[in-house]
Every structure is written in structure tokens, then in C-alpha cells.
Amino acid sequence: MDESLSKGYPWTKQPLVTCAPMRLITLAPLAVSVSQAGGIGFLGAGSDTSTLSSMLDETRNLLASSSSPPLATTDPDVLPIGIGFLLWGASLEQTLDAISKAGNIPAAIWLFAPREQSDLAEWSTSIRTATKNKTKIWIQVCSVAEALSAVDLADPDVLVIQGTDAGGHGASKGAGLITLIPEVMDAVRSSSSSSSSRSSAPQQKQPRQPAFIAAGGITDGRGLASALTLGCTGICLGTRYLASPEANISAGYRNAVLAASDGGTSTIRSGVYDTLRGTTDWPAGYGGRGVVNASYRDFEAGVDWEENKRRYEEALKGEGWDGEAARLTTYAGTGVGLIREVMSAGDITRQVREDGVRLLREAASRLVGL
Amino acid sequence: MDESLSKGYPWTKQPLVTCAPMRLITLAPLAVSVSQAGGIGFLGAGSDTSTLSSMLDETRNLLASSSSPPLATTDPDVLPIGIGFLLWGASLEQTLDAISKAGNIPAAIWLFAPREQSDLAEWSTSIRTATKNKTKIWIQVCSVAEALSAVDLADPDVLVIQGTDAGGHGASKGAGLITLIPEVMDAVRSSSSSSSSRSSAPQQKQPRQPAFIAAGGITDGRGLASALTLGCTGICLGTRYLASPEANISAGYRNAVLAASDGGTSTIRSGVYDTLRGTTDWPAGYGGRGVVNASYRDFEAGVDWEENKRRYEEALKGEGWDGEAARLTTYAGTGVGLIREVMSAGDITRQVREDGVRLLREAASRLVGL
Numbered sequence: 099m100d101e102s103l104s105k106g107y108p109w110t111k112q113p114l115v116t117c118a119p120m121r122l123i124t125l126a127p128l129a130v131s132v133s134q135a136g137g138i139g140f141l142g143a144g145s146d147t148s149t150l151s152s153m154l155d156e157t158r159n160l161l162a163s164s165s166s167p168p169l170a171t172t173d174p175d176v177l178p179i180g181i182g183f184l185l186w187g188a189s190l191e192q193t194l195d196a197i198s199k200a201g202n203i204p205a206a207i208w209l210f211a212p213r214e215q216s217d218l219a220e221w222s223t224s225i226r227t228a229t230k231n232k233t234k235i236w237i238q239v240c241s242v243a244e245a246l247s248a249v250d251l252a253d254p255d256v257l258v259i260q261g262t263d264a265g266g267h268g269a270s271k272g273a274g275l276i277t278l279i280p281e282v283m284d285a286v287r288s289s290s291s292s293s294s295s296r297s298s299a300p301q302q303k304q305p306r307q308p309a310f311i312a313a314g315g316i317t318d319g320r321g322l323a324s325a326l327t328l329g330c331t332g333i334c335l336g337t338r339y340l341a342s343p344e345a346n347i348s349a350g351y352r353n354a355v356l357a358a359s360d361g362g363t364s365t366i367r368s369g370v371y372d373t374l375r376g377t378t379d380w381p382a383g384y385g386g387r388g389v390v391n392a393s394y395r396d397f398e399a400g401v402d403w404e405e406n407k408r409r410y411e412e413a414l415k416g417e418g419w420d421g422e423a424a425r426l427t428t429y430a431g432t433g434v435g436l437i438r439e440v441m442s443a444g445d446i447t448r449q450v451r452e453d454g455v456r457l458l459r460e461a462a463s464r465l466v467g468l
Numbered sequence: 469m470d471e472s473l474s475k476g477y478p479w480t481k482q483p484l485v486t487c488a489p490m491r492l493i494t495l496a497p498l499a500v501s502v503s504q505a506g507g508i509g510f511l512g513a514g515s516d517t518s519t520l521s522s523m524l525d526e527t528r529n530l531l532a533s534s535s536s537p538p539l540a541t542t543d544p545d546v547l548p549i550g551i552g553f554l555l556w557g558a559s560l561e562q563t564l565d566a567i568s569k570a571g572n573i574p575a576a577i578w579l580f581a582p583r584e585q586s587d588l589a590e591w592s593t594s595i596r597t598a599t600k601n602k603t604k605i606w607i608q609v610c611s612v613a614e615a616l617s618a619v620d621l622a623d624p625d626v627l628v629i630q631g632t633d634a635g636g637h638g639a640s641k642g643a644g645l646i647t648l649i650p651e652v653m654d655a656v657r658s659s660s661s662s663s664s665s666r667s668s669a670p671q672q673k674q675p676r677q678p679a680f681i682a683a684g685g686i687t688d689g690r691g692l693a694s695a696l697t698l699g700c701t702g703i704c705l706g707t708r709y710l711a712s713p714e715a716n717i718s719a720g721y722r723n724a725v726l727a728a729s730d731g732g733t734s735t736i737r738s739g740v741y742d743t744l745r746g747t748t749d750w751p752a753g754y755g756g757r758g759v760v761n762a763s764y765r766d767f768e769a770g771v772d773w774e775e776n777k778r779r780y781e782e783a784l785k786g787e788g789w790d791g792e793a794a795r796l797t798t799y800a801g802t803g804v805g806l807i808r809e810v811m812s813a814g815d816i817t818r819q820v821r822e823d824g825v826r827l828l829r830e831a832a833s834r835l836v837g838l
């Protein structure tokens with residue numbers, strides 16, 4: 099495993115299992131449960147940082163009131179959790195303010211979806227300065243071009259490589275992890291080694307390589323084992339944690355996740371649900387993957403937006419999740435069909451980690467004699 | 469590895485590397501080279517079976533004239549290659565006629581894209597009868613529903629699970645292999661075990677499980693290792709073999725494959741190239757993934773079909789592959805950016821197999837201490 103990364107997170111177990119910072123969904127209970135199980139939970143601060151301070155207060159209280167022993171961090175001021183931001187909406191000022199309070203320094207900051215790539219540099223530098231490098235910078239990328247730009251601009255500790263199977267928001271056009279991870283890793287390595295060979299100072303230290311975390315479609319131990327063979331240090335799960343009691347979603351949403359199957363045909367990435375919910379601020383080039391339901395079918399059938407929105411508003415008052423009439427946003431990845439039961443976030447974290455290790459060993463043991 | 473499958477193909481080496489039956493591209497030279505390197509080459513008979521007899525003649529001649537020792541098959545009448553069909557266009561009668569000639573029995577038949585699912589049953593039964601079960605039946609599926617239907621109707625020896633990263637034709641809506649393989653495998657196993665438990669005859673033998681082959685985005689040893697951890701017996705490569713001299717494509721097409729990178733953004737699955745080429749017979753629900761070039765950009769910009777076709781025809785007369793002006797169909801998967809050099813089909817087969825084994829072992833060895 100990547101030792102420099104695990105050294106920075108002494109409470110974690112390897113291989114690293116993390117929880118995606120899902121906006122409005124990954125709040126303190128989910129993030130804390132994942133970290134307490136040896137993973138890293140990311141609070142979904144998203145695009146609205148006005149409540150970040152109180153999210154962090156809740157997180158500290160939850161950690162303090164836990165009957166489990168405190169989680170070891172590299173510094174007493176550092177919280178054993180991360181925070182994820184959607185840069186197109188998040189305020190750097192509010193963020194710096196919130197994480198500067200005593201005991202509020204996150205172990206990781208996860209940056210995604212800047213309006214301009216250069217925002218990645220500003221956020222990274224400001225946060226590193228504010229936390230005296232106690233916070234590691236994670237950047238989520240959806241393509242080779244984004245990865246190279248992020249490495250160049252922000253020298254991230256971690257690149258989260260998001261494949262198109264991911265639930266919720268990601269690049270409208272993208273590749274699955276089986277091609278995206280290898281191509282991103284090759285490109286980043288080759289770019290670092292070429293900057294190194296261009297250097298005229300032979301004693302200059304080798305450019306740093308980020309660690310790689312796989313995100314998008316990974317749902318169980320098989321996905322983890324697969325990501326490890328592709329060269330990643332760990333994984334990020336989003337959709338899988340929707341089926342935990344700690345996820346801040348309604349029972350209807352959770353049941354719709356449990357009910358969906360054949361995720362390649364039952365989910366789709368689009369802008370339809372953003373439009374229906376009035377979330378109009380995402381930069382161009384992103385879409386949210388969710389379960390296809392009546393709202394999407396109406397869109398395809400050419401029902402006009404005003405009427406579709408009216409039906410959506412109506413659904414918000416009632417159930418809106420059930421069967422053929424289901425209409426509410428149900429963001430989920432193509433792995434949704436692999437999710438069949440509700441488990442605690444801690445159990446998910448442990449089970450995926452242990453299954454992944456076991457399955458990778460078993461796959462290697464089947465090679466005996468070759 | 470899956471022993472029943474490798475026993476049926478005694479000339480192959482494990483883990484199994486196969487070459488996709490690419491229509492007009494995988495002819496005898498490519499198929500034979502792959503089999504001679506210990507894989508299985510599939511002739512791309514596609515939708516036109518009128519030339520199948522002569523393809524098989526050429527294949528037998530190539531095998532006979534080779535300086536390498538003959539490849540061991542289970543029966544002297546069996547050819548160490550497979551044949552792939554697009555059922556919406558292929559003629560079962562012509563096929564039965566061609567493979568009934570002495571020495572023409574293929575080791576495998578690969579069925580894809582039937583007009584009706586029930587065609588899978590007719591083809592499977594007819595071919596098994598005609599070859600006295602010497603030919604194994606491979607069926608390519610793009611979803612869980614297709615997999616269950618194929619198993620139910622045709623009891624295939626092999627399910628080829630095609631993820632949406634694949635180049636060329638596949639389901640318009642689909643998932644990447646990281647979710648599709650596990651969900652298909654779980655569903656097929658659970659469907660077999662429930663038919664078994666419903667049986668009233670306790671001595672009745674356990675329903676047969678197909679072997680699983682991963683296709684779509686696998687490009688190198690990392691992809692192979694990843695597919696093995698997901699539970700597959702082997703893999704199918706398509707796009708990767710485009711960069712072999714044995715692939716029946718123009719230098720322009722091959723160079724366009726070598727030049728493309730960042731496949732999630734530089735390729736797209738659509739019906740645009742089918743329309744421009746006049747290939748209008750595919751059933752609904754399929755699209756071809758290819759490199760985005762001027763033809764696709766014109767389509768997006770709203771250029772009408774007649775004018776776009778005229779430009780396409782014009783491009784056919786000249787180069788049509790170069791730089792910004794490139795306009796001709798360049799089917800390729802999202803792994804296109806991982807393909808950087810031309811290698812012989814035999815070397816590709818051996819290198820991917822050996823790298824896959826090595827990388828899987830290395831990934832497992834990094835778990836030491838966990």
C-alpha cells in the first residue's frame with residue numbers, strides 16, 4: 099500500500115476505504131462512522147459552506163461522545179475526517195474561517211468541480227497555509243486532462259479518479275475505471291518523470307507522485323480488489339453508503355436504491371434532475387447519474403419543463419418514490435443493483451475492506467501453476 | 469482458472485486472452501495469430517455470412533502453411549479459432565453450410581445482437597447439433613437482463629460480458645465492467661441455484677454455470693488482472709488489436725487509434741457513423757463507440773445528414789483520417805489512449821497475458837502484513 103498516505107492517517111486500516119462527500123447526505127454521523135471503522139469519512143460540504151462550522155461542531159461532538167477510543171491523528175488539532183467541496187459554489191473564506199477554529203482542522207480536503215482550473219491552486223495553497231500543511235489535498239478528476247492540470251496546478255496528495263459509473267455528479271462524458279485509472283496513472287507518472295528529466299539540477303528531489311483513489315461504480319470487495327490491481331491505494335464508495343442508516347436520506351430514497359437493479363440500464367447521467375430541483379449552478383460539462391423514473395421518462399417523452407416541474411413538486415408532497423410513479427431524484431451509480439441490504443456504515447467499511455483483501459488473495463492463488 | 473473451459477481449448481494458455489470478432493477487421497490473419505499465441509482468435513463474420521466459407525478456407529490454409537507446430541484441438545475436425553456473428557444479419561443456413569465442411573468446425577461460436585432473444589436458442593441448438601457439440605457457444609451480453617435471458621434460452625458455455633467502454637457496437641445504455649461483471653455473475657449464479665432448489669429430483673445434477681469473459685475497455689495486463697479479480701476466466705480485446713499489422717484496417721485508421729488519448733472524452737457511443745456509412749440494419753438499442761472527429765462534430769453542430777454524408781463520401785476518396793479534418797469512422801473503446809505502439813497480434817496476446825499474471829501477483833503481494 100502507499101505508505102506515505104497511510105502514515106498521514108494513522109487511524110486508518112489498509113487498503114483505504116473512504117466515503118464520498120455526498121452533498122446533503124454525508125453529514126457527521128456517516129462521516130464519523132466510516133472513520134471509526136478505519137476508513138475516512140468525508141463531510142459533504144458541497145457548494146454551501148455557510149453551515150460548515152456547525153457541521154464540524156457536530157462532528158467533534160460525535161467523536162467526543164463516542165464510547166470507542168479516540169482515533170489517532172498526526173496532530174491533536176486534526177480531526178480524523180475529511181471535507182468535500184464543490185468549488186463552483188463553496189466559499190474559500192467561509193471554509194478557512196471554519197477550519198481555523200481550534201480542533202477543526204480536517205485530515206483531508208477534497209476539491210471538485212472548480213469554475214476555473216486555477217481555483218484548485220488557490221484553494222490548495224490557502225488551505226495548506228492555514229493548516230500548516232496538516233491537511234492533505236485530495237482532488238477529484240474525471241479525465242486525463244483534468245488529472246494533469248490538477249497535478250500541475252495544485253500538487254495534490256491524492257487524486258480521486260472518478261469513472262462514469264459513479265452516482266450523482268460527474269463529467270457528462272467519461273470512461274469507466276477500467277480504462278480511466280490506467281491512463282490517468284500513466285499520464286501523471288510520465289508527466290512527473292519528464293519534468294524531472296528537464297530539470298538541470300540533478301540533486302533536485304524526484305517530483306512527488308499523488309496517491310490514487312478509485313471512485314465510481316465500486317460497491318463491494320470485488321470492486322476494491324479490482325481497483326488495487328489497477329494500481330490504486332484505496333477506493334471511495336458513495337452509492338453503497340446510501341444503504342446505511344447513517345446516510346441522511348429518506349426511507350423512500352433508500353428503498354429505491356435497494357429496489358433498483360441492472361444499473362447500466364436503470365440509471366442515467368443527465369441534467370434532468372438538476373433542472374427539476376432548480377440546481378442550475380453547476381458549470382457546463384457535468385451531469386448527475388440517477389435511477390431512471392417518471393421524471394426522466396417524461397423528459398424523454400417531451401413533457402415540457404414547466405409541467406414536469408409541477409409534477410415533481412407534487413411528488414415532493416407525497417411519497418414520490420414508489421414503483422412506476424416514482425419521480426423524485428434518486429442519485430445512484432451503475433453499481434446500484436449490487437446493493438441489496440441496509441448495513442451500518444461501519445460494517446460496510448469493514449466488510450468491503452476485508453472482502454477486497456480476501457478476494458485479491460484468492461484471485462492470485464488461482465494463478466498457481468501458471 | 470476455469471478448467472472445463474480450458475480443457476475444451478487445449479492449445480490455449482491461461483488466463484484466456486481472446487480477440488473480438490470485429491466485422492471486416494478480424495479476418496484470418498488476425499484470428500490465426502491470436503490462437504497461435506495461445507489465445508482464441510474470433511473471425512468477424514458479422515452480419516454477412518456469404519463469405520464465411522472462403523474465410524474458413526483461408527483460415528485453414530494459414531494454419532496449415534504455418535511453420536509453427538499445429539495447434540492441439542479436442543478433435544481433428546475442430547479448428548482452433550472461433551467465429552463471431554451479428555445475429556440480426558447473419559444467415560444460420562449459410563453458417564451451418566460453411567461449418568459443416570470437413571475440417572471447418574469452429575472451436576467456438578460467438579453470438580451477439582439477435583433481433584429476437586429467441587434467435588439465440590435457435591442458433592445454439594442448430595450449431596450444437598450440426599457439430600455434435602464440438603463447438604462451444606459464446607454469447608455476448610450488455611446487461612443483467614440479457615445475461616439471464618441468454619442463460620435461460622441457450623445454456624451458453626461462455627457469457628461475454630461487454631461493458632460500455634467497448635469500441636464499436638454495444639448497448640447504447642450500459643455500465644462499465646466494474647459494476648456489470650459482478651452484477652451479471654451474481655444474477656446468473658442466483659438464477660441457477662434457484663432453479664436447482666426448485667427441482668424435485670435431488671439427484672439431478674447442478675445446473676451448469678457458464679464461464680465469464682470480460683470485454684469492453686480492457687487494453688493491457690492491468691485490465692486483465694482487474695477482470696480476474698472480478699471473477700472472470702479471461703478477457704476479450706478489440707481496440708488493442710487494431711494496433712497490430714494483422715488487423716484489416718487502413719494505415720489511417722491505425723494511426724488515428726495511436727494518436728487518440730483521454731478516451732472518455734475523445735470517444736463517444738452513437739449511431740452517427742452507422743448513418744453516415746449507410747449501416748441501417750442494427751436493431752434499436754445499439755450504438756458504435758468511436759473517436760470523435762469532424763463527422764460527429766458536424767452532427768452535433770446540426771449539419772444535415774445529406775451534407776454530412778456528402779462530406780463523408782468526399783473524405784473516403786482522400787485521406788479522411790488526418791488531424792482536425794479527420795472524418796472517417798474510427799471505432800475504438802475508451803482504452804484507446806492506452807494504445808501507443810503497433811505490435812504483432814501474437815506479441816499483444818502474450819504480453820497482456822504475462823503482464824496480467826504478474827500484476828495480479830504483485831497486487832496480492834502488496835497485501836502482506838494486512
